[in-house]
Amino acid sequence: MKIKHPFKTTLFSILLACGVVSAQPSLAANQTVRVGIMSGEDEDVWRAVAANAAKHGITVKITTFADYTQPNEALAQHDLDANSFQHKPYLDAQINARHYDIVPVGFTYVQPIGLYSRKWKSVDALPQNAAIGVPNDPSNEGRALLLLQANGVIKLRDNVGLLPTARDIASNPKHVQIKELDAGIVGRAIGDVDAAVVNTDWAIKAGIDIQHERIAQEKVESNPYRNFIAVNAKDAQAPWVKTLVESYQQTNVASSILKVYHGATLPAWEGAPQR
Template structure:
């Protein structure tokens, strides 16, 4: 299925097919899993092989719009999705009232601070322009990374979702430029530095290892990705089997190989 398909075109192709439910040990239960198009499709091929051994046939549905997989899941056009972290889901629930829950961690995709002009955070000059994603959860995450790197101080009352207005101290007088998450990486040559999600960094042609001058750490990080389902399905028999199919050694290896170590497994 081409990765450029929109949610409407993808789901239109699938809508006519009835969704089998668990019917016995010899019957495969088909599950529709929403993910983001790209390298994750290769990871989920390994997951699907294990799932088949547990009686699950996975139909992977790739999306290009980050808002679409939760909408599709809430409308029961998917059985599960796997693309987001908890702050993102919290923002989606607050905005749309979704009754979606996390059922198993997948991987950690640390955001990084990248630059094509400067070799280190120390080198960033006064007045430097820093690009950040403009959606609430990723902008908040980006600003917290700038704080962790010692570049700014945020108002503690802003929690996980600060904006540029919550910058309490900015000793280098950095200019924060808010851009769409899919664009910020492509504008790196025009900026002093930019905070880019790892998947968009790859898609933007950023040399992740060479151009990264700062990065999040995993310990205690709320931005771990997970498999999500509708709350009413959280205890369905297939949920544990699906999660177990992901938590396999060769899936771990696939994540590390496909993403060249820039994305890391988040279980076990």
């Protein structure tokens, strides 16, 4: 699907005292840092981050994207200084495919992926030959299949790691049909399938009732899919990176995450509040 207007840019220049509790790193005043995020709820979260960063001399300039494939390319082309939208398996797949020199520098939040249905009230109720929608990008399809395995729907071959595909299904007792769809579409297709594995942000955008239509969810503990802020490797030790991460990992940002995602997304840095 071609996106006519893939991104927009907004300048968050917020000069507020926001109670940043960590030590202040040394940083040249009035530095601008360009950060790429996905459009939607994260825009509210990053307003809180920008307010924290402004106290330390950083103006955060946000570019929002509507397509997961674009923020890493923009970062690699130096149109951004950082991005914040992905987890490690996704970045690893992107690096393998496109040879980016991009590294994670600080955790943000985790969005436990869920299995949702408007036709069935439980995983056990899924019928023979049920159609199940899954995201079609390598990391999220793998994540979806691992969730289906964890709930007894399928069994994957041994040692498939975090990136299995439908070809790795070793046992399929109910003969479910895996429907591979774009991550941004699979949630909107929930009425056309028996169930769909959907990322939290896309589930919210698709109008899915997170609490009442979810029939299975990933475990949060030791989740390998924690999102993070990422930068080009050459910038990893830059002072502004430390400031940006510390500006994110604050209580007011955690509160914003919990509010805008209705508790379905959890702050993921060490010591972050969970409610």
